[in-house]
Amino acid sequence: MVDPYEKIPxxxxxxxxxxxxxxxxxxxxxxxxxxxxVVGGGITGxxxxxxxxxxNMNVALLESSRLLNGATGHTTAKVTAQHSLxxxxxxxxxxxxxxxxxxxxNTDALHLVEKIITDEKIDCDFEKQDAFLYSTSxxxxxxxxxxxxxxxxxNIKGQLTSKIPFDLSIENALMMENQAQFHPLKYLSKxxxxxxxxxxxIYEDTTAINVETDDSTKTxxxxxxxxxxxxxxxxxICSHFPFYEGRGLYxxxxxxxxxxxxxxxxxxxxxxxxxxxxxxxxxxxxSAKLNNKEVTIIGxxxxxxxxxxxxxxxxxxxxxxxxxxxxxxxxxxxxxWSTQDLVTLDKIPYIGPITKGQPNxxxxxxxxxxGMTNSHVAAQIMVDNILGNINHAAEIFSPQRFQADPSLxxxxxxxxxxxKHLIKGKIEPAHATIDELENDEGAIVKINGERKGAxxxxxxxxxIVDTTCTHAGCEVNWNSGERSWDCPCHGxxxxxxxxxxxxxxxKPLAKHDFSSFDVFDDEKTGY
Ligand code: FES
Numbered sequence: 001m002v003d004p005y006e007k008i009p010x011x012x013x014x015x016x017x018x019x020x021x022x023x024x025x026x027x028x029x030x031x032x033x034x035x036x037x038v039v040g041g042g043i044t045g046x047x048x049x050x051x052x053x054x055x056n057m058n059v060a061l062l063e064s065s066r067l068l069n070g071a072t073g074h075t076t077a078k079v080t081a082q083h084s085l086x087x088x089x090x091x092x093x094x095x096x097x098x099x100x101x102x103x104x105x106n107t108d109a110l111h112l113v114e115k116i117i118t119d120e121k122i123d124c125d126f127e128k129q130d131a132f133l134y135s136t137s138x139x140x141x142x143x144x145x146x147x148x149x150x151x152x153x154x155n156i157k158g159q160l161t162s163k164i165p166f167d168l169s170i171e172n173a174l175m176m177e178n179q180a181q182f183h184p185l186k187y188l189s190k191x192x193x194x195x196x197x198x199x200x201x202i203y204e205d206t207t208a209i210n211v212e213t214d215d216s217t218k219t220x221x222x223x224x225x226x227x228x229x230x231x232x233x234x235x236x237i238c239s240h241f242p243f244y245e246g247r248g249l250y251x252x253x254x255x256x257x258x259x260x261x262x263x264x265x266x267x268x269x270x271x272x273x274x275x276x277x278x279x280x281x282x283x284x285x286x287s288a289k290l291n292n293k294e295v296t297i298i299g300x301x302x303x304x305x306x307x308x309x310x311x312x313x314x315x316x317x318x319x320x321x322x323x324x325x326x327x328x329x330x331x332x333x334x335x336x337w338s339t340q341d342l343v344t345l346d347k348i349p350y351i352g353p354i355t356k357g358q359p360n361x362x363x364x365x366x367x368x369x370x371g372m373t374n375s376h377v378a379a380q381i382m383v384d385n386i387l388g389n390i391n392h393a394a395e396i397f398s399p400q401r402f403q404a405d406p407s408l409x410x411x412x413x414x415x416x417x418x419x420k421h422l423i424k425g426k427i428e429p430a431h432a433t434i435d436e437l438e439n440d441e442g443a444i445v446k447i448n449g450e451r452k453g454a455x456x457x458x459x460x461x462x463x464i465v466d467t468t469c470t471h472a473g474c475e476v477n478w479n480s481g482e483r484s485w486d487c488p489c490h491g492x493x494x495x496x497x498x499x500x501x502x503x504x505x506x507k508p509l510a511k512h513d514f515s516s517f518d519v520f521d522d523e524k525t526g527y
Contacts, residue, residue: 020189028206032230052386076299098396125183239503257343282299285297311481348396351377353399
């Protein structure tokens with residue numbers, strides 16, 4: 001049998017990066033002052049800085065690596081209030097007001113994106129599209145019918161149908177009309193240009209590690225890894241996983257999920273619309289333009305970080321889905337990429353003051369992969385908070401909200417899952433010996449009787465790291481798709497040399513010099 005992976009290209013950047021060039025910015029090398037410090041150079045940070053600078057506020061924007069290199073640059077960029085199955089659940093758990101407010105806030109966010117694009121004349125392939133959820137099984141057919149009833153109660157324009165314009169065997173589909181899609185990097189790179197023109201101070205390769213609050217002067221100080229300090233009145237934490245948690249214990253209230261995407265050049269013209277299956281595993285379909293050429297983006301295969309098994313299997317599954325959609329010989333895969341997003345206990349993002357005791361330190365996280373609108377919900381709520389404007393959606397997104405059910409139940413389930421992985425990882429046998437590792441292969445091995453992570457790179461050099469996550473001690477797993485060590489507990493990720501790729505971990509995995517080992521255990525078991 002032909003291995004379908006042979007036709008999948010090497011790991012690559014999302015194609016959004018191909019027709020956009022982003023400016024570079026120096027790192028922060030001095031102590032400065034600002035009205036607001038925005039930490040995180042993704043869509044939330046940039047949109048917030050844009051709205052703040054519009055009010056003539058003095059803003060500094062810090063990014064730990066490069067702007068837009070995180071989840072924003074890896075999105076499928078649907079700008080919609082149709083966030084998979086959500087409204088029936090919100091209605092049942094929290095009632096009409098919360099469900100309706102969630103819809104209104106995300107619809108307002110879509111309109112805000114559209115207004116910014118119009119006002120600033122941004123050429124970013126923005127186009128209105130109807131969004132569809134579809135089911136392929138009886139169980140999910142019923143869920144979709146219930147979602148439609150929720151639309152009806154919430155006065156959301158929707159339509160239940162039995163057909164979508166793809167040759168897929170579906171049970172039913174639910175349309176939300178007049179949603180949108182765009183090229184996120186074209187949009188955001190223009191906003192970055194505007195920030196520069198407005199004098200926003202932007203720093204890349206600048207990692208914020210702490211916030212100190214002076215209660216007497218009501219000022220905040222953001223401290224960077226190289227001990228530079230920025231004094232300000234407000235801090236916006238838009239760093240995906242909050243780099244600073246205060247006493248908010250966010251790591252116990254968020255979990256990380258990975259998902260996968262591929263861009264296809266197809267022989268068939270795209271029929272229009274944006275699609276998402278509600279059955280598991282999920283499948284997402286939309287069109288986009290690359291150098292004015294139409295392409296299809298296929299996505300899905302989400303799983304909790306560090307718990308996805310062989311990552312290449314996820315791309316193979318998307319390839320099989322693409323075969324069923326277009327026919328095996330009727331398309332070419334241009335790029336493949338994966339991304340990670342955070343999910344809150346009740347599926348509503350945490351946006352607002354990080355704790356009651358630090359009202360001027362605001363956080364935005366937990367978008368559940370719906371970051372194109374939720375980012376603008378967050379930007380608007382945080383900017384209104386700073387300006388003292390009333391924002392009716394603020395309460396439902398507040399990180400301080402407490403819903404006994406289902407959040408409490410989910411809290412125990414999630415933390416039980418963490419505890420399970422904490423123990424399981426310690427007793428799990430090694431997966432390979434050093435000798436068995438091919439070039440470009442990584443695995444848990446046993447050296448001098450101790451569990452280690454080993455990766456043999458394409459030149460044959462072996463990189464050894466400690467596999468105990470520096471956040472809270474769970475055991476990381478090898479991610480063959482991204483060549484990273486991923487933690488199954490709270491989603492931290494590390495490069496094969498141990499450097500932190502994604503938090504909450506702040507410290508790298510301990511590295512070991514391969515040549516310093518003299519005893520290599522050739523048994524895989526023994527733990
Ligand atoms: Fe929390 Fe690894 S991310 S233990």
